[in-house]
Amino acid sequence: MTARRRKPLRIGLIGWGAINRHVVRLLSRSVVAEAVSIVAIGVRSPERAQDIPADASLLTDPQQLAGLDLDIVAEAAGQPAVALWGESALRQAGAFAVTSAGALADTALLERLMSVAEAAGSQLVVTSGALAGIDALAAASALPLDEVVHAIVKPPAAWRGTPAERLVPLDALTAPASFFIGSAREAARRFPQNANVAVISALAGIGLDRTRVELIADPGIAENCHRLSAHGAFGRLSVTIENRPLADNPKSSEMAALSLVRMISNSVSPLCR
Numbered sequence: 001m002t003a004r005r006r007k008p009l010r011i012g013l014i015g016w017g018a019i020n021r022h023v024v025r026l027l028s029r030s031v032v033a034e035a036v037s038i039v040a041i042g043v044r045s046p047e048r049a050q051d052i053p054a055d056a057s058l059l060t061d062p063q064q065l066a067g068l069d070l071d072i073v074a075e076a077a078g079q080p081a082v083a084l085w086g087e088s089a090l091r092q093a094g095a096f097a098v099t100s101a102g103a104l105a106d107t108a109l110l111e112r113l114m115s116v117a118e119a120a121g122s123q124l125v126v127t128s129g130a131l132a133g134i135d136a137l138a139a140a141s142a143l144p145l146d147e148v149v150h151a152i153v154k155p156p157a158a159w160r161g162t163p164a165e166r167l168v169p170l171d172a173l174t175a176p177a178s179f180f181i182g183s184a185r186e187a188a189r190r191f192p193q194n195a196n197v198a199v200i201s202a203l204a205g206i207g208l209d210r211t212r213v214e215l216i217a218d219p220g221i222a223e224n225c226h227r228l229s230a231h232g233a234f235g236r237l238s239v240t241i242e243n244r245p246l247a248d249n250p251k252s253s254e255m256a257a258l259s260l261v262r263m264i265s266n267s268v269s270p271l272c273r
């Protein structure tokens with residue numbers, strides 16, 4: 001990404017839940033702590049937004065991003081928040097980093113945000129989220145790709161409160177159960193809290209309709225796992241990551257927060273890695 005490099009980097013966060021709270025904790029202990037400043041937090045329910053960073057303003061309306069001179073607005077608030085905050089973020093900051101990437105399965109929204117970014121000279125950034133291997137998949141897509149398959153395997157608890165409850169007996173499972181096979185677009189639409197990653201792999205590789213996604217509940221694991229495989233003119237890719245779930249939200253992985261921390265650190269550090 002091409003955020004202006006200066007110190008401190010002025011960051012706005014959208015959402016003050018498990019991921020963004022953890023991002024702030026991790027940044028405050030990191031080597032870039034002095035080089036970043038959380039200046040605003042956009043929330044839906046201000047009465048629930050406890051313990052926000054001392055210098056941050058609490059925002060409830062996207063128009064309040066104006067005048068804050070932001071470098072990055074980083075979203076981790078859920079898919080509806082992307083449409084709600086995205087246009088204003090792209091007009092007011094150098095970059096809008098999306099964690100709820102499933103929102104971008106709506107092609108009209110994706111195209112609208114890209115055209116706002118183009119007009120404003122900013123960037124819509126799809127963070128790698130809970131995934132591993134996205135850098136290689138995106139690089140591989142410069143040559144023809146034949147197939148990308150993404151299996152999302154989570155413990156039954158991570159699928160509670162989602163349509164999986166109607167497709168598989170989550171509490172009675174004794175072995176892994178596959179309950180969805182379909183396109184990345186459909187996975188993200190039906191499982192908005194668990195399959196944002198499907199859109200990340202799709203946008204990196206062969207798109208929302210050609211990327212095949214399988215969803216699995218596995219009572220034998222404690223981690224949120226992603227198995228990504230691809231082949232094409234570049235060769236073959238096969239990557240598995242076993243993510244520790246976040247203590248405050250078992251649907252989300254530690255790595256989703258770590259990816260945001262990496263993106264922010266790379267925007268301010270003299271070494272981008």
Ligand SMILES: NC(=O)C1=CN([C@@H]2O[C@H](COP(=O)(O)OP(=O)(O)OC[C@H]3O[C@@H](n4cnc5c(N)ncnc54)[C@H](OP(=O)(O)O)[C@@H]3O)[C@@H](O)[C@H]2O)C=CC1
Binds near residue numbers: 015020101251
């Ligand atoms: N790309 C990836 O790999 C991953 C993506 N995700 C995505 O990240 C999202 C956030 O995850 P996580 O932090 O664990 O979720 P949480 O549920 O812990 O936190 C989400 C927070 O966002 C707030 N929120 C909801 N709507 C809005 C809005 N319109 N504007 C501002 N804030 C809002 C909620 O506030 P309240 O309810 O109090 O109003 C809540 O505090 C998930 O919903 C999912 O879409 C998650 C994991 C991995």
Ligand SMILES: O=C([O-])CC(=O)C(=O)O
Binds near residue numbers: 224
């Ligand atoms: O954290 C994960 O493993 C992935 C996830 O929840 C999502 O894509 O929404």
